[in-house]
Amino acid sequence: MKxxxxxxxxxxxxxxxxxxxxxxxxxxxxxxxxxxxxxxQQWWNEILKQIRECDVFLFAISPESLESEACSREYTYxxxxxxxxxxxxxxxxxxxxxxxxxxxxxxxxxxRAADKHAFMRLVAxxxxxxxxxxxxxxxxxxxxxxxxxIDELYSDIRSSEPMSFDRxxxxxxxxxxxxxxxxxxxxxIKLLEKLRERDDLYSKIGNQIADILASKTGSSAIKPAxxxxxxxxxxxxxxxxxxxxxxxxxxxxxxxxxxxxxxxESEIKKKNRTALIAASAxxxxxxxxxxxxxxFDDDFSVExxxxxxxxxxxxxSDDFSRFPCRWPCGNYSATLVTAEGMQANDQYKVDLNFxxxxxxxxxxxFLSPYSPAADFYLExxxxxxxxxxxxxxxxxxxxGNANSYYVLRIGDMSQFSLCHNENGVLRFLIGWxxxxxxxxxxxxxxxxxxxxxxxxIFINGKKYEVQDSSVLSGSIGLEVASWNPMMVxxxxxxxxxxxxxL
Numbered sequence: 001m002k003x004x005x006x007x008x009x010x011x012x013x014x015x016x017x018x019x020x021x022x023x024x025x026x027x028x029x030x031x032x033x034x035x036x037x038x039x040x041q042q043w044w045n046e047i048l049k050q051i052r053e054c055d056v057f058l059f060a061i062s063p064e065s066l067e068s069e070a071c072s073r074e075y076t077y078x079x080x081x082x083x084x085x086x087x088x089x090x091x092x093x094x095x096x097x098x099x100x101x102x103x104x105x106x107x108x109x110x111x112r113a114a115d116k117h118a119f120m121r122l123v124a125x126x127x128x129x130x131x132x133x134x135x136x137x138x139x140x141x142x143x144x145x146x147x148x149x150i151d152e153l154y155s156d157i158r159s160s161e162p163m164s165f166d167r168x169x170x171x172x173x174x175x176x177x178x179x180x181x182x183x184x185x186x187x188x189i190k191l192l193e194k195l196r197e198r199d200d201l202y203s204k205i206g207n208q209i210a211d212i213l214a215s216k217t218g219s220s221a222i223k224p225a226x227x228x229x230x231x232x233x234x235x236x237x238x239x240x241x242x243x244x245x246x247x248x249x250x251x252x253x254x255x256x257x258x259x260x261x262x263x264x265e266s267e268i269k270k271k272n273r274t275a276l277i278a279a280s281a282x283x284x285x286x287x288x289x290x291x292x293x294x295x296f297d298d299d300f301s302v303e304x305x306x307x308x309x310x311x312x313x314x315x316x317s318d319d320f321s322r323f324p325c326r327w328p329c330g331n332y333s334a335t336l337v338t339a340e341g342m343q344a345n346d347q348y349k350v351d352l353n354f355x356x357x358x359x360x361x362x363x364x365x366f367l368s369p370y371s372p373a374a375d376f377y378l379e380x381x382x383x384x385x386x387x388x389x390x391x392x393x394x395x396x397x398x399x400g401n402a403n404s405y406y407v408l409r410i411g412d413m414s415q416f417s418l419c420h421n422e423n424g425v426l427r428f429l430i431g432w433x434x435x436x437x438x439x440x441x442x443x444x445x446x447x448x449x450x451x452x453x454x455x456x457i458f459i460n461g462k463k464y465e466v467q468d469s470s471v472l473s474g475s476i477g478l479e480v481a482s483w484n485p486m487m488v489x490x491x492x493x494x495x496x497x498x499x500x501x502l
Contacts, residue, residue, distance in 0.1 A: 009064035375500035
């Protein structure tokens with residue numbers, strides 16, 4: 001019986017009832033879920049043990065699970081172990097196209113409707129997953145016990161160390177976000193009350209807290225009065241709130257005296273200071289607007305600057321969700337190899353049988369339906385699903401002609417290379433290079449930017465650049481290469497081709 005590890009956020013538990021019930025109906029699978037565990041190191045050790053022993057790591061996609069530090073550590077650990085990861089969407093999310101690479105190993109299953117069609121898609125996806133592989137010889141480091149934001153923020157708020165304006169503002173922003181969660185609102189309110197009790201609280205922060213607590217609790221909020229002291233070491237001269245409970249009786253005369261002195265100086269120098277006060281007021285207003293907009297506006301967001309080549313027009317794309325796909329499907333043969341291309345599970349899959357040893361290596365092309373390209377940017381997901389022996393690679397060839405082409409290869413030993421082949425003579429532009437983040441048995445996002453003689457490749461976000469002008473235009477496609485007789489299965493998905501405008 002295969003074991004499923006179910007990773008989810010406790011905060012989205014209500015949306016998971018149907019999915020959990022359906023999974024329990026699959027008698028050939030043993031569902032493990034941590035609903036009976038409470039927390040701490042012993043709890044976390046059991047979590048990691050269950051991940052190591054599972055055949056399928058099923059991740060329930062929801063806004064809460066994508067924000068959860070515990071969930072993040074779970075799927076990252078499963079990914080590094082080479083586990084089959086199956087993402088299942090149970091609620092609407094705004095960042096489905098920005099999922100971390102660990103959750104892009106296969107196409108996610110949409111389970112929001114939780115109907116029989118979703119159930120059938122789930123069963124088909126589970127059945128199509130490869131057999132669970134052995135654990136790696138060199139085990140990845142175990143992630144530490146996740147600390148909840150409550151513990152972390154409570155520790156900061158209780159600390160006797162002075163707290164800067166920036167830190168107070170950061171804590172306030174985090175707590176404001178948690179007020180939108182039904183399960184975390186009360187904890188956030190308690191922490192806001194604790195933060196308001198600090199002796200070094202700035203007036204701007206205190207006023208914000210008072211307004212929030214008034215709106216959330218429905219009671220009138222009295223904003224604490226601040227002292228006239230300036231907080232040193234900060235560009236904004238914010239007033240620091242002095243907790244009335246901690247003020248001594250002796251402080252009152254000194255404050256009155258200071259106030260009279262300031263009033264006297266104001267009367268004597270009033271004319272001379274008018275211009276300075278006006279200028280200072282403008283500066284303070286501008287600074288206040290800056291902090292209000294950037295630190296306390298819930299709707300504020302900064303759009304990342306997109307690389308120029310990602311703005312080139314898309315001339316072709318394939319996610320293989322439509323049938324039939326445009327890539328070559330059917331049986332093919334070449335020297336010492338037979339191959340089959342097919343569309344399966346919304347992916348392009350190829351099965352090859354390299355029958356006999358070759359002098360150096362043997363490779364097989366699956367030509368894309370795209371027109372030959374000169375200057376372009378291509379992205380694709382590539383994965384080696386299975387192989388019977390070692391020394392195999394899968395990747396993308398480009399600028400391919402009858403006797404010359406480039407090829408980016410991902411090897412089965414977590415390495416990559418970029419080379420140029422001309423009339424059977426192989427020339428490495430980047431020799432075989434180990435990358436810790438490359439797991440060939442899960443989806444790897446690769447990119448190729450070819451612009452004139454500059455060739456830039458991207459592997460799971462890492463960038464490498466070379467110069468070569470041997471070939472400046474040609475075809476694009478999938479290549480599988482082997483250095484031993486074996487059977488190999490490879491999948492390709494989410495191909496996007498952009499061309500440089502003329």
